[in-house]
Amino acid sequence: MNKTRFAAALLALGLAAGQAVAQQLPPLPQSIRDHGVLRAGVRCDQPPYGFRGSDGGFAGVEVEMARQMAAWAFGAAEKIDLQCVTADNRIPQLNAQRVDLLIATLGVTPERARVIDFSDAYRWGGSDLLVKKGSPIQKLDDVRNRTVIMLRGTTQALWFDANMPGLQSLRLNTASDALQALQQDRGEAYAHDAATLIVIAARDPSLRLVGEPFAIADAAVGLRKNEAQWGAWINAALARMKAEGLYTTWLERWVPAEIRQPYTDAFIKPRPTAR
Amino acid sequence: MEFDLAYLARQVPALRAGFLLTIQVSAIAVLLSVGIGLVGACLRVMRVPVLAQAVAAYVEFIRNTPLLVQLFFVFFGLPALGLKLSLFWSGVVALTLWAGAFQVENVRGGLAAISPGLREAARALALSRGQYLRLVGLPMAVRTGLPSMLNTCVSLVKNSAYVSAIGLQDLAGVAFDRIASDFRAFEMLAVLLVGYLALVLSLSAAVRLLEHRLQTPFRP
Numbered sequence: 298m299n300k301t302r303f304a305a306a307l308l309a310l311g312l313a314a315g316q317a318v319a320q321q322l323p324p325l326p327q328s329i330r331d332h333g334v335l336r337a338g339v340r341c342d343q344p345p346y347g348f349r350g351s352d353g354g355f356a357g358v359e360v361e362m363a364r365q366m367a368a369w370a371f372g373a374a375e376k377i378d379l380q381c382v383t384a385d386n387r388i389p390q391l392n393a394q395r396v397d398l399l400i401a402t403l404g405v406t407p408e409r410a411r412v413i414d415f416s417d418a419y420r421w422g423g424s425d426l427l428v429k430k431g432s433p434i435q436k437l438d439d440v441r442n443r444t445v446i447m448l449r450g451t452t453q454a455l456w457f458d459a460n461m462p463g464l465q466s467l468r469l470n471t472a473s474d475a476l477q478a479l480q481q482d483r484g485e486a487y488a489h490d491a492a493t494l495i496v497i498a499a500r501d502p503s504l505r506l507v508g509e510p511f512a513i514a515d516a517a518v519g520l521r522k523n524e525a526q527w528g529a530w531i532n533a534a535l536a537r538m539k540a541e542g543l544y545t546t547w548l549e550r551w552v553p554a555e556i557r558q559p560y561t562d563a564f565i566k567p568r569p570t571a572r
Numbered sequence: 573m574e575f576d577l578a579y580l581a582r583q584v585p586a587l588r589a590g591f592l593l594t595i596q597v598s599a600i601a602v603l604l605s606v607g608i609g610l611v612g613a614c615l616r617v618m619r620v621p622v623l624a625q626a627v628a629a630y631v632e633f634i635r636n637t638p639l640l641v642q643l644f645f646v647f648f649g650l651p652a653l654g655l656k657l658s659l660f661w662s663g664v665v666a667l668t669l670w671a672g673a674f675q676v677e678n679v680r681g682g683l684a685a686i687s688p689g690l691r692e693a694a695r696a697l698a699l700s701r702g703q704y705l706r707l708v709g710l711p712m713a714v715r716t717g718l719p720s721m722l723n724t725c726v727s728l729v730k731n732s733a734y735v736s737a738i739g740l741q742d743l744a745g746v747a748f749d750r751i752a753s754d755f756r757a758f759e760m761l762a763v764l765l766v767g768y769l770a771l772v773l774s775l776s777a778a779v780r781l782l783e784h785r786l787q788t789p790f791r792p
Contacts, residue, residue: 468745
């Protein structure tokens with residue numbers, strides 16, 4: 298009873314901080330403060346969100362978000378311990394307490410919500426299909442009766458399982474395997490996050506995007522279950538980033554102007570409806 | 573997290589398909605690799621010029637490189653050399669080549685274990701080398717080599733789980749897929765262990781039956 302009331306109070310505090318007093322962040326939980334640094338899991342292979350910059354250091358919009366949180370939590374952006382996580386080890390890393398939050402292109406799904414908690418969404422992310430330039434595939438439905446390459450455990454794999462059962466799929470473990478398989482015609486399309494595919498398509502003139510959005514999911518910060526106070530702090534920080542227009546600054550820093558529009562939309566515009 | 577039987581029940585159709593694929597891939601690879609073993613061992617023992625050396629090089633090459641790398645090479649590397657096998661056959665060929673190398677050595681070991689007296693007796697009866705191998709050598713070699721050949725077959729069935737790395741939806745592929753999507757690692761890994769255990773135990777039982785039959789002429 299007491300616990301519930303406490304949680305409700307914290308939630309109210311979080312909401313208030315998000316809406317009215319964006320400058321005021323709720324108190325940092327003691328368990329986080331004790332580390333003295335913000336321990337964040339970010340991606341290292343997902344430009345422009347989290348990747349290795351030309352100097353080998355952490356770079357990208359989600360890395361900026363983590364640094365900003367460190368600045369607000371501990372007074373300096375350097376007070377951060379960033380760790381590379383991958384699509385399939387990020388949730389185990391979080392639950393094993395190696396990091397205290399994930400800002401790692403993490404889409405909100407019911408399956409994941411069973412094992413971790415999510416913050417409020419900070420952007421949405423759609424999916425797309427990458428095909429060879431001369432491919433006859435023009436829209437999503439064209440992939441029925443063809444082989445689609447996808448990575449295990451991704452939102453796209455879940456979407457095709459639910460929406461096109463019986464589709465021929467080739468399930469691989471890494472993005473480089475998938476790209477290799479597409480180039481060797483092991484499959485006719487490679488389904489993945491649009492954000493990732495845009496970068497690949499811009500770099501490789503022999504490939505193009507199909508461009509019909511599907512499987513749109515919210516991306517949120519991941520945190521362990523039963524850490525309501527920490528969740529409220531993160532939500533307040535995310536609201537403050539939005540209110541202060543920081544996303545726009547970071548996108549200008551990390552995304553080339555010619556492909557920036559879709560990324561800006563994902564952070565600023567409301568989530569569109571799609572299949 | 574507790575063991576969720578209802579969840580497992582929903583995954584049965586996918587797991588069954590994966591199990592059947594594992595059996596299919598393993599069975600074809602077992603048969604082909606035993607064939608490679610018999611032919612390869614004969615070529616080596618008969619010292620057929622060029623071919624004997626080629627078999628020796630093949631055996632060394634396969635035994636000294638990781639199976640996972642061989643598998644990726646067959647799937648991603650061979651197309652660059654102009655040989656593009658389907659997903660299924662990439663898996664079968666990689667497993668066959670891997671197990672074949674060990675079977676060559678198993679059969680060769682069986683041939684080497686035959687007493688020199690038998691070989692001399694065959695020569696005294698004017699049997700050619702080919703006749704000796706066909707009528708005396710191989711039947712004896714397979715009998716003595718059977719335990720180690722079974723060992724290789726068991727390894728092949730277990731190593732067939734590697735084919736999930738190139739995207740084949742075998743038993744392991746299906747289970748890894750579900751783990752990545754649903755985070756039910758406990759249930760799925762339990763299914764994997766039980767599934768492979770059942771497969772290997774039935775294979776061993778079948779070979780014991782065969783062993784029993786092959787020993788019939790030698791029982792009093």
